[in-house]
Amino acid sequence: MNVSVSGIVRTVLVAAAGAGLVVAATQSQGAIALGSRTADDSRVSGSTDPVRGSTVVCPGPELKGVPGVDDLPLGVRVAAAAAPASVLSGVAPVSTPGSVVLTAVPGGPAKDTATTRGDLAAADVGGRSGVLAEASQALAPGLAAAQSWLVASGDQRALASSPCTQAGSDFWVLAGGGAPGRQERLVLTNPGGNAVTVDLTLHGPDGELASPQGKGIVVPARGRTSFLVDSIAGDVASPALHVVAEGGVVSAAVNDSWLDGTRPAGSDDAVPTAPPSRDQVIPAVQVAGPAVLRVAVPGDSEAVVQARVLTATGPRALPAGGVTRLDGGQVRDIDLSKLPFGTVGIQVRADVPVVAAVMVSRGAPGAPSDFAWSSSTPALTGVAGLPLMDPAGSPKPLARGLGLSATGDTAVVDVVTLGAGGAEKTQRVTVARDSSSTVNLTGASSVWVRQVSGKGLLHGGVISAISVADGTLITSTPLLDTALRTTSVSLREVRH
Incomplete structure (x- = not known):
């Protein structure tokens, strides 16, 4: 079940001697109904209702706001939309009119508003602000948002993107x-009304790095804090960052930027992986040259890791490094550069929980280059979507493709795109077991995905690219489930 930040239902059960008292406390979404039975009745019933409010969090300009580090003059373009009614899969939104609103945090007026399903709310953001995309009432189910930026030449030459995500604590x-010349900036955004404390732990090829840096970082209420990961350790070959929040929830994104001497080597945003698991899938990986699979072991136990490629014609072994051992806490990069060109998924399986991501690069040796990070994703269980607005300053429309992967069984998927003037197009795509499929999205203003049949676990992402004077710029944006429903729970008093 997806639950928005404002829709977390909290229940507190308090027992009073001889009274059988039940106390329930709720936030804005969801309802707790109290009942009383004199019989031995301990049943708890529930029903699901459409969400009336949902929020996702965008990092905003990632290259601004780190204390002691010069801001770079780059902004981002943020876009948000509520899914078209055709993909809501039996969810009937409430009849009260709603809206999708973009608001900068900390403070400031609304940046833009949409009041119709499928329409984009969009804004260019240039300050040290995160952005909240908030949808209310009839537009709350199916909210998705993303941000991007593009620089065609110069030291910051890159195409970068990030989905706007629901906040969490781990x-x-x-x-x-x-x-040398590579920097990782962690952007933490707090959508809540209380300050949140965050602890960071950095892992590398030799395991966890013991360091007091990154502990007790305060993210203010409805605010943003940026942190230079190099302040923990600046020479870790394959970093993996563990973010734990206390006292509330935050969103997290890392911008990875690289200036290799005088050669711009690219930049992209990385968002959190799927939670640690013995089975991870990274969709929408387009290999065309240098590429690495990064795997980290969160726990203390040794991991035996197996990786394979999910192609259009089924699973294939990696050319090398398909099976490897890692100690607990370690991080390992596995070379994927010998894979043939194509859009694939990467599946990582292990005997203990792991996390994983892939980086692919574009560019000739010695020439300017760019890269894209693709994180592992949770399997999609409802409706996922992404606005596809071109970033500011784009000299021409981006080329885009949807990459879908299914594991365990076949997945039959409806892919709905909105084009110019709101024209809607639906394609039914069958993704075979342990395979990947692609859909051309060029010209679409948003894409929405819903699995309609099949027992396969579905994962997806969007690859965006543009050819500029000295090569290709690329980025990858994962698809994540949107909030659709919340739960109303009926608690019945138990008497003995």
Whole structure:
């Protein structure tokens, strides 16, 4: 079940001697109904209702706001939309009119508003602000948002993107490297009304790095804090960052930027991986040259890790490194550069929980280059979507493709795109077991995905690219489930 930040239902049960008293406390979404039975009745019933409010959090300009580090003059373009009614899969939104609103945090007026399903709310953001995309009432189910930026030449030459995500309290983010001129900036955004304290732990090829840096970082209420990961350790070859929040929830994103001497080597945003698991899937990986699979072991136990490629014609072994051992806490990069060109998924299986991500690069040796990070994703269980607005300053429309992967069984998927003027197009795509499929999205203003049949576990992401004077810029954006329903719970008093 997806639950928005404002829709977390909290129940507190308090027992009073001889009274059988039940106390329930709720927030804005969801309802607790209290009943009383004199019989031995301990049943708890529940029903699901459409969400009336949902929030996702965008990092905003990632290259601004780190104390002691010069801001770079880059902004981002943020877009948000509520899914078209055709993909809501039996969810009937409430009849009260609603809206999708973009608001900068900390403070400031609304940046833009949409009041119709499928329409984009969009804004260019240039300050040290995160952005909240908030949907209310009839537009609350199916909210999705994303941000991007593009620089075609110069030191910051890159195409970068990030989905706007639901906030949480425990994340792993895999990105960055120890080469000179490479920096990782962690952006933490707090959508709540109370300050949150965050502890960061950095892992590398030798395991966890013992360091007092990164502990007790305060993210203010409805605010943003940026942190330079190099302040923990600046030469970790394959960093993996563990983010733990106390006192509330935050969103987390890492911008990985690389200036290799005088050669711009690219930049991209990495968002949290799927939670640690013995089975991880990274969709929408487009290999065309240098590429690495990064795997980290969160626990203390040794892991035996097996990786394979999910192609259009089924699973294939990696050319090398398909089976490897890692000690607890370690991080390992596995070379994928010998894979043939194509959009694939990468599946990682292990005997203990792991986390994983892939980085692919574009560019000739010695020439300017760019790269894209793709994190592992949770399987999609409802409706996922992504606005596809081109970033500011784009000299031409981006080329985009949807990459879908299914594991365990076949997945039959409806892919709905909205084009110019709101024209809606639906394609039914069958993703075979342990395979991947692609759909061309060029010209679409948003894409929405819903599995309609099949028992396969579905994962997806969008690859965006543009050809500029000295090569190709690329980025990858994962698809994540949107909030659709919340739960109304009926608690019945138990008497003995």
